[in-house]
Amino acid sequence: MVFNAIPTQLKILIIDDDRDTCDLLRGILEKENHQVLTTTQPQSALRLLQHEAVDLIILDIMMPDLDGLTLLEAxxxxxxxxxxxLTALSDPRVMQQCYDMGASDYLVKPFAMTQLKERVRRLAEKIPPRPIPDTTWQAQFRLDVEQNLLVYKDLPILLTPTESRLLRYLLDNAFHEVTWEALYHAGWGNEILPEPTARALVENTIRSLLYKMQPDSDETRLIQSTMGGYIFLPE
Structure with a gap:
């Protein structure tokens, strides 16, 4: 089996109680072609990791509901x-405590954009190599998340930003079942909504994606519903 030496596209989870910080970091990292999940609720991060594998976590320390050191341990x-x-605390004792508890790196706010990119690049080198997936089907799906443009079977399809984020998540997890909760986090990040509303948003967006990609209702659907969520099955 062939392996990539260093993953170039990471799935990154950001945990910070400040929504503006989450949005800022997400914007920086998505421009680097990383897939970004964000949450302002520390407990939701633990629930997410029960059904979601991520490559890298960016964690704040000073949060009201559950401090970052306790969350780091969990x-x-x-x-x-x-x-x-990623914290405003510059105390060397706190920094050492984080390392002792399993942190991989420590960056003090405010920070330069180049600093964040460099830290992420260095941490990517510590991630175990991944097998290179079969690319025979991938040539049919060229997704530009910045332009929200999908080229499927050489036909351009304009997507909404949310559709683009969900499709990217499905492409990254092709042939594997993903939960509707994971898709919700991929599409709407840290926005907290009642479960029926959140589930309906995912269902409606999936329905819209299918209509745009496969307007012929007789076609075998690329995205199929399962007991636990959805599965993307490319042709």
């Missing part, structure tokens, strides 16, 4: 993904 029981502490 995260280390759930995942071995590199964890970058």
């Amino acid at each position: 995260l280390r029981r759930e995942t071995q993904a590199p964890i970058l502490m």
